[in-house]
Amino acid sequence: MKFAEAAASLDAALTGPARRAILDALPANGDLRKALLVLRDGMRTHRWRAGGETIRFDGFVTPFDLRVRSEGFHVLHDWDGLADRVNPDAIPVDMLNFLIAQRGGTPFDPAVPAILLDYYLFYLLTLLSMRVWDDGDADANLDTLTSLVGRLQGPHGSGQRFVEDAPSLFLIVGSHFEPREHGFDRLLDRVRALGDRHRLRIAVGHAVSLGSHLRFGFEATYGRDVTRMRNDNVVDYPWLCFSLVTLMREYDALAGRGAGDETRAPVIEAFLNGLSADVDALVGEETPASLKAHAAERSELVDLFARHRRAIAAAADRHRPLDRAYSPLSFYFNFCQNVLKGIVADALLWGEAWNLTLDDLLRAAPEGDPQGEARQNCATMLMRYAKANPDPIRGRRLPAIVYDPPTGRRAYSVALKKIKPGIPHTEVTGGTEETGV
Secondary structure: OOHHHHHHHHHHHHHOOHHHHHHHOOOOOOEHHHHHHHHHHHHHHOEEEEOOEEEEOHHHHHHHHHHHHHOOOOOOOOEEOOOOEEOOOOHHHHHHHHHHHHHOOOEOOOHHHHHHHHHHHHHHHHHHHOOOOOOOOHHHHHHHHHHHHHHHOOOOOOOOOOOOOHHHHHHHHOOOOOOOOHHHHHHHHHHHOOOHHHHHHHHHHHHHHHHHHHHHHHHHHOOOOHHHHHHHOOOHHHHHHHHHHHHHHHHHHHHHOOOOHHHHHHHHHHHHHHHOOOHHHHHOOOOOHHHHHHHHHHHHHHHHHHHHHHHHHHHHHHHOOEOOEOOHHHEEEOOHHHHHHHHHHHHHHHOOOOOOOHHHHOOOOOOOOHHHHHHHHHHHHHHHHHHHOOEEEOOEEEOOEEEOHHHHHHHHHHHHHHHOOOOOHHHHHOOOOOOOO
């Protein structure tokens, strides 16, 4: 099956009453477990009863999944680190099994299967994102996929939101542990060949998510040993370098057009977040081993950054993490797909969808913005769950998701000192608040 055919079959399911018909066919009398078991059968077979019709996705899911696996990715399945294997069930089924254990004996709650069905469909869109290069124009296919993301989160759905658009699906693709990492470089080459608009969208998300991921690794996984972090993240550094040079090209173009501070601010925000992970590796004098094969791209990043270094440092103060405003610089996590998984799990446990996306958590919000309060509440909620279920890291049990403004300020301060050496730190930051060191 071609990309267009698969997209059309999903479009038909997302646009009309199909989801409502699927949910109406579930047993609603009795406990929640009965409905979830029927839903699980549909997730495993990719065949759904909707009124008098059968909706089938198995015609593209199985061959697409096999093709994606051959390219080095397990988009639908998680890795079990303890068993050292890929989980047999897909991620939405794992989530459903979790709900059976947590809420299976409670009365039927219609919000739960609705959110789970959308979560399943979201992962089908994620699988489809890996096939946009197969046939037709990749940029046009991504636009089609963005339309499908909008329909998934539109009026026919559960109200649960996942990501902003199709480029953000690659955040989920790239945040799975893969025992063989050969696919990441090939995927990056494909992304480089996209048009400017999609490249920039992918760069913004990956700069922030990789910044958060690597800052988490530096603080927790590697015990503040930057050499260990670089050696263990050889696939992440090229993606981060690509993201930062893409952002600097955009900043350079904005500066050339005389764009104002408000227009440049989102680019600076994403750039600072990614750069804060490892300033020396990305724009320092020596190229680390993980970027030797991408020396030309890194050299361009270094040159563009040198051209705009003073302006970026001068504009950085508005992005400094504060206690009273949400900042992704204060957000640390192992993998961003686990962030989304935590949001969905919370929605299912309480039977109430979250009206924010993963992208929202990767963007700052000014003090007093209601969206900022929602983001802070969500990030704090995720940290509470992570503390209640810590991961074994370096012989200790630590939360895999953290929201902590003091640690964010420390990362910001260290990065700013390196960005503008030789100039007093108060000149760079305005000296408005003590750091969290």
